[in-house]
Amino acid sequence: MSGEKKNLWRQGLQDGLPIGLGYFSVAFTFGLEAVALGLPLWAPVLISMTNVTSAGQFAGLSIIAALGSLVELALAQLVINLRYALMSLSLSQKLDETVRLRDRFLIAFVNTDEVFAVAAGRPGEVGRVYMFGLITAPYIGWALGTLCGACIGDFLPPSLASALGIAIYGMFLAIIIPPAKKNRAVVLAIAIAVALSCLFRWLPALSGVGSGFVIIICTLVAAAAAAVIFPVKEATADAD
Amino acid sequence: MLTNARLLAYIAVMAAVTYLIRMLPLVCFRKKITNVFVQSFLYYVPYAVLGAMTVPAIFYSTSYTLSAVAGLLAAVFFAYKEKSLLYVAVAASAVVFVAERLIELFLV
Numbered sequence: 338m339s340g341e342k343k344n345l346w347r348q349g350l351q352d353g354l355p356i357g358l359g360y361f362s363v364a365f366t367f368g369l370e371a372v373a374l375g376l377p378l379w380a381p382v383l384i385s386m387t388n389v390t391s392a393g394q395f396a397g398l399s400i401i402a403a404l405g406s407l408v409e410l411a412l413a414q415l416v417i418n419l420r421y422a423l424m425s426l427s428l429s430q431k432l433d434e435t436v437r438l439r440d441r442f443l444i445a446f447v448n449t450d451e452v453f454a455v456a457a458g459r460p461g462e463v464g465r466v467y468m469f470g471l472i473t474a475p476y477i478g479w480a481l482g483t484l485c486g487a488c489i490g491d492f493l494p495p496s497l498a499s500a501l502g503i504a505i506y507g508m509f510l511a512i513i514i515p516p517a518k519k520n521r522a523v524v525l526a527i528a529i530a531v532a533l534s535c536l537f538r539w540l541p542a543l544s545g546v547g548s549g550f551v552i553i554i555c556t557l558v559a560a561a562a563a564a565v566i567f568p569v570k571e572a573t574a575d576a577d
Numbered sequence: 578m579l580t581n582a583r584l585l586a587y588i589a590v591m592a593a594v595t596y597l598i599r600m601l602p603l604v605c606f607r608k609k610i611t612n613v614f615v616q617s618f619l620y621y622v623p624y625a626v627l628g629a630m631t632v633p634a635i636f637y638s639t640s641y642t643l644s645a646v647a648g649l650l651a652a653v654f655f656a657y658k659e660k661s662l663l664y665v666a667v668a669a670s671a672v673v674f675v676a677e678r679l680i681e682l683f684l685v
Contacts, residue, residue: 355663380584387592397591404579407590414594420626421595425602427619430610438604445600450630455662457623495640500674502638503645507652507669509627514656517624526621530628538633555629556622563625564617 342466349470352459355508356451357474361482362501363391367398368486374402378487385483389447389476393417420552424453433462440465447472451508458512522567530559643684644676 364385371381376398388394393414400410425448429441436444444465452475456463517523533555537543546554610616639645651672655665 352662355661355666358663359666375579376584377581380588384588384591387588388595390595393591393595397587401579401584401587407586410587411590411594414591415598418595418598421599422602423622424626425599426606427622429603429606430616430619438607441603441607442600445603446596448599448603450626454623454627496674496677499640499644499677500670503635503648503652503673504666504670506631506635506638507648507656507666508662509631510649510652510669511656511660511662511665513624513627513631514653515659518657523621523624526624527628530625531632534629535633552626552629556625559625559628560618560621563621564614567617568613569617569620570613 345464345466346470349467350473351470352455353452353471353474356449356455357476357478359451359501359505359508360475360478361485362498363505364479364482365486366498367391367394368483368488370395370486371398371483372487374398376401381487382480382484386480389449389479390418390421416547416550420450420556421448421453423553423556424448424450428453428456431456431463432468433464435464435466436468437465440468444468444472447476449475451475451505454509454512458516522563522569525566526559526563529562530555533558639673640677641680643680644673647676648673 367385368381371384372378381398384394384397388397396413396417397410400413425445428444428448432441432444452472455471456468459467513523513527517527534551537546537551537555610619635649636642636645639648648669652665652669655668660668
């Protein structure tokens with residue numbers, strides 16, 4: 338690897354480390370819960386290594402435990418994970434020409450909420466070396482966390498688990514607040530999305546809508562409204 | 578009965594659906610989109626997604642709503658100061674941890 342490539346890979350790895358740490362604790366809970374529901378040790382590990390998504394996996398677990406049908410399982414995954422289609426579409430516009438077709442097949446596999454968020458928050462375009470660095474720690478953290486949770490059982494004290502519960506949201510805020518300081522349009526997009534998401538949570542008439550749908554609706558409405566009110570003139574008008 | 582074959586079928590369906598959702602848009606849209614609305618829309622998607630996923634879920638992410646509010650304020654403060662992702666995440670967790678010990682000492 339050339340010096341510049343090595344540097345890009347290291348940057349990606351570094352940006353992925355906090356994600357990997359956060360994933361470890363969430364995946365740990367997933368491993369715990371799967372074994373508690375009576376699944377053999379290898380099952381949650383295989384699920385984590387082939388799915389790499391939190392909400393979808395937890396939902397899948399409850400359907401598997403209830404011996405639900407394969408169609409029901411497929412539909413649940415489709416609805417809960419449909420937001421990734423929006424993220425992949427957005428990410429497809431962010432990748433530079435070093436990203437080959439076969440790289441896209443691999444990047445798609447680990448395009449999680451957090452990986453997407455970090456890639457999207459990087460100024461300019463992102464290349465294959467950076468992306469591969471970025472997905473390394475999250476993937477390892479997710480798989481290893483599941484394995485440890487499934488093996489060790491209840492090890493993380495509840496006080497620590499509760500404190501770590503907020504970590505992922507702290508990260509999200511660290512991604513969206515700095516650009517919002519400089520860009521009113523970003524503030525508008527965030528404000529609409531947050532307001533809608535609160536309505537879905539707290540209005541009794543809307544609280545029955547599944548969480549996957551809520552994210553999709555909030556994103557569609559907020560991003561479309563911001564795009565109409567503040568169109569972005571150039572593709573490279575990134576974050577500032 | 579949950580046989581291993583049945584379990585493998587479940588896992589295969591989950592993995593296939595999740596992967597297709599992520600892979601198809603990334604592989605199909607390899608050219609840059611030039612439409613200004615679509616471009617603008619996709620530019621705002623990350624902010625909208627993360628905003629919707631953070632609030633109000635953050636209030637339910639810890640043992641007490643009060644400690645979550647403390648963690649949220651800390652995260653907003655340090656994010657506004659443009660600290661790194663890891664710094665903000667750890668600072669918010671630390672504030673939650675301390676807040677929960679205080680809550681248990683004085684309020685519960």
